[in-house]
Amino acid sequence: MSVMTGRSLHDALLSVMADFRLRRELPAAELGEQEAAVLARVDADRLSRMARFLTRHYYRERLVRLYSHSAALARRRGLEPSEILDGPDLAEDLDTALLGSAATADRVAARIEEWFRRAYEEKGGPAYWPDLTRYEGAMFRTEAGRRVWTAGAAPQGTRPPRRSASARVVAFDIDVPALATRLEKLAPGDPVPWAVPRSPTRLLFTLSPRGILRVVRSNDALEGFLKLVDGSRSTEMIVECCGMDRSSAGAALRSLIDIGAIEE
């Protein structure tokens, strides 16, 4: 049995704050025997309240930051998006969350998008609103990818490169980044653009190892390159297969690693 330290106990505390299953079960095998025993003596009601508080903060901050344009459209129609977090369905999702997981992000994003879909149907709005919400949802889901917190924890680069789980390509009917830029420049009271020309756009959403969300324009060449990076081909094989010269292929690979589209 390893000796409990302040660090090991705090790791266990953070783990139960972030993970509903660990909080409910307090498994000694995962948290440490002494650590689990200390946590079992904590006032369970206070532990739950703090976990709920942290969880709501976690997703509220992302709702405000990542769904800002859909939220602004809703507010112009007299709706307050922060009420999403007070709904009974989402409350249950939040109480059983694993903070930062793709599954929880997907569940929460689906609830948020359902709320915006109903707002659009009931109150109306520009035809691009659903695409805008999907764009924001892609950012929300991508940001749930795993982060590397310290340089010492970085992957070692011994496996063939592979496309990272959080990277995704999403197709839209309009140029959403251009629209988002227009919306960001609006002052309160400015009219919201109503008609946006159709302009099919594919976007690659990635999360860098340091947790920086990136959205870049995608195309057939980029997606073809990403298909080659499947975890079975070595860097050398990818460079040979992609049809680019060595220098360009190496640079492309490095940029995609930097933005988190590819893991080493």
Next chain:
Amino acid sequence: MTQDRISVGSFYNPHIARETLEIGHLIDHLSMADPPRADDPYFERVRGSFTLLLHDFIGQLSEPVDEQAVSRARDLIARYRSPWAAEHLQRVHTTDGRHAVDYVFPPIYTEDLLADYIANARALREALGLPLAIEPIPTWLSLDIAHLSEAEFLHRFYEASGCDFLLDVAHEVISARSAGRDAREFIADLPLHRVTEIHVAGTSLDPVLQDDWIGVEPPGPEILDLMMFAAERAPRLAAVTYDAFSRALSAATQERAVRAMRERLGIWK
């Protein structure tokens, strides 16, 4: 910012940048919690109008700070011309990075974590080459283990690390109440002689926590009283900051807050 006069300021909230510039006569400095966006139309005017203070840029000092983070901090310090940097005394992710809460969360005040925080904070301060003020985070959950009191931990931490103390009054009020202690006595026990900056904020009942927490509102009379109590015992105090960094903050609330702080401190430009 000079030592013979206390600077009164707020946080830089880009959504109220224009209004912040308009009340420049009430604000000396702005703390920068996030770097400005590249397309922020107000930032250059803000940079020219206020002293900027780098705030909360690393994450957690229980782990060594890597060169990439130090380099980013140096860049921000140069851009802001920040006279000191500030960081939270927090622990938000596990050692292996598997779990994170992504919001301020305090460490447990134990000997092993004290040694880690001292070593890493000292290394960061030396790497940055300018004063580093560290801000403790409220302790709301108590664990049934032997540990140092917050006051003992902080006295030893600041002494050994050479860092300055950023005292957040609302944080200490929450910690005091959670420990069942009087806030004034709790604050009096802290190493106030090392305080160089004070944060004040409003508190309100959080419906989920079912307890008081920091809110986006002006500081109330109790917080302002405690601000004065601490300021009178902090001979190195250089700045008092209204601590609200949120899109929910309105320009009117910010103005009421800094006016209330100036009123109590008796400091007008």
